[in-house]
Structures are given as C-alpha cells and as structure tokens.
Amino acid sequence: MQFEYSQKTKDLIARVEAFFDKYVYPTEEEYHEWDEDPANLWVRWPGIDKIKEHAKAEGLWNLFLPEEYGDYSPGLTNMEYAPLAEIMGRVPHSSEFFNCSAPDTGNMEVLAKYGSPEQKKKWLEPLLAGEIRSAYVMTEPQVASSDATNLEMTILPDGDDYVINGRKWWISGAMNPKCKIWIVMGKTLLDNPRHQQHSQILVEPDTPGITIVRHLTVFGSKNSPGGECELRFDNVRVPKENMILGEGRGFEIAQGRLGPGRIHHCMRSIGQAQRALEIMARRAENRVAFGKKLSDQSSIRQDIAKSFCEIEMARLLTLKAADAMDRFGNKQAKDLIGAIKVIAPQMAQTVCDRAIQVHGGMGVSNDTPIARFFTLNRFLRIADGPDEVHMSQLGKLKIREYNAPNVN
Structure with missing residues (x-):
C-alpha cells in the first residue's frame, strides 16, 4: 500500500494550488458579496467565465472525467483526482472554474457512457466545453x-x-x-x-x-x-x-452515475473540513480569553487534535474507495463508497461545529467560510441519499458477506 501520491499527482496538486492562490482565493469574497446581493438573484457572478478560460488554458479542465473517455479527459484516475477535488472543496463554488461541479459531472458521465452520438453532439460537447x-x-x-x-x-x-x-x-x-x-x-x-x-x-x-x-x-x-x-x-x-439508453434502463443509468458523484462530494467535504481546521487553529493562536490564548486551553487543543485525527481517517478511507474504484470498478467498491458517503459529511459538519465554537459569534457569520461549510455538509447528509439509506445498504451488504459459506 502506497501512502504517497505519484509525481504526476504532486505536480497537479501544485498547479491547482497555484491557480487557487492566483485566481480563486483573491476573488472569494467578491463572489460571495455578489451572490448575497438580492439584486443579483439568479444572475451569475461576472468573473466566472474569465477564470474558467484561465483554467482551460492551463490544462486544468474536466479533471473529474475518468481516463476511459479519451480526448474528453485528461486521463486521471479517481485516485489522482481525489486530492484535486479536496482542494476545490476549500472554496465550494470553485469547482465550476474547472468544469468539475455537480450536477454537471454526473450528467456528463451519463452522456459520455450512455448517450447516443446525436445526444453527445447536442449536449455533451457544450457541457464539456463549459458553455452550458x-x-x-x-x-x-x-x-x-x-x-x-x-x-x-x-x-x-x-x-x-x-x-x-x-x-x-x-x-x-x-x-x-x-x-x-x-x-x-x-x-x-x-x-x-x-x-x-x-x-x-x-x-x-x-x-x-x-x-x-x-x-x-x-x-x-x-x-x-x-x-x-x-x-x-x-x-x-x-x-x-x-x-x-432505452426504456426501463433508468436504474442502470442511476447506479452508473451516482458512484463517482458521491465520492466527489466526499473529497470536497474533506477539503472544507481541512480548511476549517486551519482557520480554527489560527483563531486559537490569536484570540485571548480569560487572560490566556485559546491555544493554551486544553479543551481547544483537544478539539483541534480530534479534528485532525478525524480528517486524516476520512481522507484515508476516501483514498481507499478511490483506489478500489480504479482497480475493481464502482460496483465492487460500493461498500467503501457507501461508508465514506456516511463518514465524510458528518465528519466535516463536526469539525466545522468545533471551529464555529472557537470563533464565538463570528463563527455563525459570513466573516469566515465555516458557517457555509457547516450548512453545506448538513445538506449533504441528505443529498445523494440520506445517511440512513447508505448505512442500511452497507449493513445488508456486510451481513451477506460475513455469512457467506467461505467466511469462518
């Protein structure tokens, strides 16, 4: 088992991080100020398309598409895409800059996998180009x-x-x-x-x-x-x-669509949790209460330590699921996909809750992205199937597996 990314992946991580430093973080507040202005309801922030063109020019485009999609894809595996999606999760709206945002990703995979030549021409190609x-x-x-x-x-x-x-x-x-x-x-x-x-x-x-x-x-x-x-x-x-594809093929299509999309959500949740942890640690080091820094309070240190542990565990489980999808296919990896879909949003919600508490009143405001991360991950515990459904299916799968005749 390898615990280090390949050189190809490291290079991509560096390129995406540099792109964030140049285009994403500097415009983050401008995007949210536009988005929160009632006068701009259902109107896109004007800067989106310009940043998309920069991403396309730098080859950071359609990174989510598995390698079997040929010219449409940069040829990344799920394992290679995972840390890139985690970076995108740090600023949730940034996925669109790379043409990697839901629900387009799942819909593009459906059309690429199941669409007719005419459907691909009319809808897949403009989606892949980021035009619609x-x-x-x-x-x-x-x-x-x-x-x-x-x-x-x-x-x-x-x-x-x-x-x-x-x-x-x-x-x-x-x-x-x-x-x-x-x-x-x-x-x-x-x-x-x-x-x-x-x-x-x-x-x-x-x-x-x-x-x-x-x-x-x-x-x-x-x-x-x-x-x-x-x-x-x-x-x-x-x-x-x-x-x-044809009449009565809806569930076949749905299962082909949901596996990759679910793990993409988890990757982004981990990015949000990681950023919340970093913001929490900085707040603890720079805030004084009752005569000493928050970072000197044992309970705060424990919250930061627990958050680090939980993020690392979720990240490793996500990477294991991504690796299983690459090696065995989405169907064979469905237990790991189900497990991380339960774990990642709940973990991110918990980490964000701790970070909110460390910030006090500031934590529930838009002065930091933490409140947005918290509500997004609470929503994700329902989106793409509620936690209870994933746990029920996972439990049923494991009961069947552990009661198989060859299991001692």
Missing part, C-alpha cells in the same frame, strides 16, 4: 425518493414523442441562467418489475408544460445562481430521440 450547465431531475415531493422505486412521474410514449407528467423538487442548478438541459427520471414501463420500470430522458427547460412552482431555500439561502426548486410537468412532450 445542466440539472438532474429525480426527487419528488409526494414520495420518499430515497427509495427511487417510489418515483411516480410518468414518461409515456405517444407517437413520435414521450409525454411527461408529474412533480419534482430539490432540483439543484435548475435556476441557473446557463442551465440548458435536464436529465429527468420517471416511469415508462408501468407493468415491469420495480427496478425495470423507470427511464431517463433529456428535457430542455423551456419545453412547454413545465412550471417552476417555487424556489426552495436551504437553511434560509436560495443558493443563487443555481438554487433548488420545485417543478411541475403537465403533458410535456419530448422527442423520442431524447430517451437515454
């Missing part, structure tokens, strides 16, 4: 969507079209003015077995019959410019050539 954004339309308000077999939206054939009816919510990124394509999941083959009923289809946001019911808030924030929203589909007609 996308959304993944799955969760529904009236059912527990953590069990996706509950989904009720219908996508039914009618002549040369499919007709879509139903409701969706918590659709991230749908409000972004550059969002030009959605991947929508719903039922097509109503009489099939549960996991063979659903399909995924490409829908353009301006298709007649789509209504934005409301904009949802996350801990009081509208998360502009992408946001989350509730949608209604009333007899929305979509050409049959927009179907991805």
Whole structure:
C-alpha cells in the first residue's frame, strides 16, 4: 500500500494550488458579496467565465472525467483526482472554474457512457466545453425518493414523442441562467418489475408544460445562481430521440452515475473540513480569553487534535474507495463508497461545529467560510441519499458477506 501520491499527482496538486492562490482565493469574497446581493438573484457572478478560460488554458479542465473517455479527459484516475477535488472543496463554488461541479459531472458521465452520438453532439460537447450547465431531475415531493422505486412521474410514449407528467423538487442548478438541459427520471414501463420500470430522458427547460412552482431555500439561502426548486410537468412532450439508453434502463443509468458523484462530494467535504481546521487553529493562536490564548486551553487543543485525527481517517478511507474504484470498478467498491458517503459529511459538519465554537459569534457569520461549510455538509447528509439509506445498504451488504459459506 502506497501512502504517497505519484509525481504526476504532486505536480497537479501544485498547479491547482497555484491557480487557487492566483485566481480563486483573491476573488472569494467578491463572489460571495455578489451572490448575497438580492439584486443579483439568479444572475451569475461576472468573473466566472474569465477564470474558467484561465483554467482551460492551463490544462486544468474536466479533471473529474475518468481516463476511459479519451480526448474528453485528461486521463486521471479517481485516485489522482481525489486530492484535486479536496482542494476545490476549500472554496465550494470553485469547482465550476474547472468544469468539475455537480450536477454537471454526473450528467456528463451519463452522456459520455450512455448517450447516443446525436445526444453527445447536442449536449455533451457544450457541457464539456463549459458553455452550458445542466440539472438532474429525480426527487419528488409526494414520495420518499430515497427509495427511487417510489418515483411516480410518468414518461409515456405517444407517437413520435414521450409525454411527461408529474412533480419534482430539490432540483439543484435548475435556476441557473446557463442551465440548458435536464436529465429527468420517471416511469415508462408501468407493468415491469420495480427496478425495470423507470427511464431517463433529456428535457430542455423551456419545453412547454413545465412550471417552476417555487424556489426552495436551504437553511434560509436560495443558493443563487443555481438554487433548488420545485417543478411541475403537465403533458410535456419530448422527442423520442431524447430517451437515454432505452426504456426501463433508468436504474442502470442511476447506479452508473451516482458512484463517482458521491465520492466527489466526499473529497470536497474533506477539503472544507481541512480548511476549517486551519482557520480554527489560527483563531486559537490569536484570540485571548480569560487572560490566556485559546491555544493554551486544553479543551481547544483537544478539539483541534480530534479534528485532525478525524480528517486524516476520512481522507484515508476516501483514498481507499478511490483506489478500489480504479482497480475493481464502482460496483465492487460500493461498500467503501457507501461508508465514506456516511463518514465524510458528518465528519466535516463536526469539525466545522468545533471551529464555529472557537470563533464565538463570528463563527455563525459570513466573516469566515465555516458557517457555509457547516450548512453545506448538513445538506449533504441528505443529498445523494440520506445517511440512513447508505448505512442500511452497507449493513445488508456486510451481513451477506460475513455469512457467506467461505467466511469462518
């Protein structure tokens, strides 16, 4: 087992860190000030595209794409991408600068893996070029969507079209003015077995019959410019050539999409926890209370020590999952992917909670990024499947494994 990154990875880490020092950290507050101004609701910060062009020019583009995607990909493994995603996590909006932000990453992988030549030409290529954004339309308000077999939206054939009816919510990124394509999941083959009923289809946001019911808030924030929203589909007609892979293949596509995306979230959570720890340590060293520095208080030292230990453990588990995905495939690594999806956001939330406490009132303000990190990771404990679902599936998997006939 190797505990050191390859020289290729070290070089990439240095390049991404240098890019952050030059373009990302200096503009971080400007981005958030723009984002928090009500006058800019659903309007992108003007500096995004310029920084994206710098990233593209420096070859720091589409870093997430696995090496099997040829010309579209820089040829990185999950193991090589992991520390780069961790750096991006330190400033969460920075992923877009490298064309590595969700939900686009998962949608690009779906189109690259399952899309027809025409679908790739029309939507994948502009996504890979960073010219448009996308959304993944799955969760529904009236059912527990953590069990996706509950989904009720219908996508039914009618002549040369499919007709879509139903409701969706918590659709991230749908409000972004550059969002030009959605991947929508719903039922097509109503009489099939549960996991063979659903399909995924490409829908353009301006298709007649789509209504934005409301904009949802996350801990009081509208998360502009992408946001989350509730949608209604009333007899929305979509050409049959927009179907991805085929009728009833929705779960196959979903499983292919979610594995890499889940571990990307974990990598970024570790970056947020690491930055929160660094900010906490600096605060402890420079803040005096009751006649001595916080760093001289035993309880503060313990919080910093525990945070370091927990981050290191989560990082190692993430790297183990990434390595297993590279060597054995996403399906064989699903136990490790499930484990880190439970561990990383909870760990980051805990570390950020300690950092908030060390900062006192400042900790819950926007004077540091810690409060944003805290709420983001609390949200991630629900996004891409709640903790309880991952733990239930992981427990079921391990019970089966440890009761196999060849296990003593």
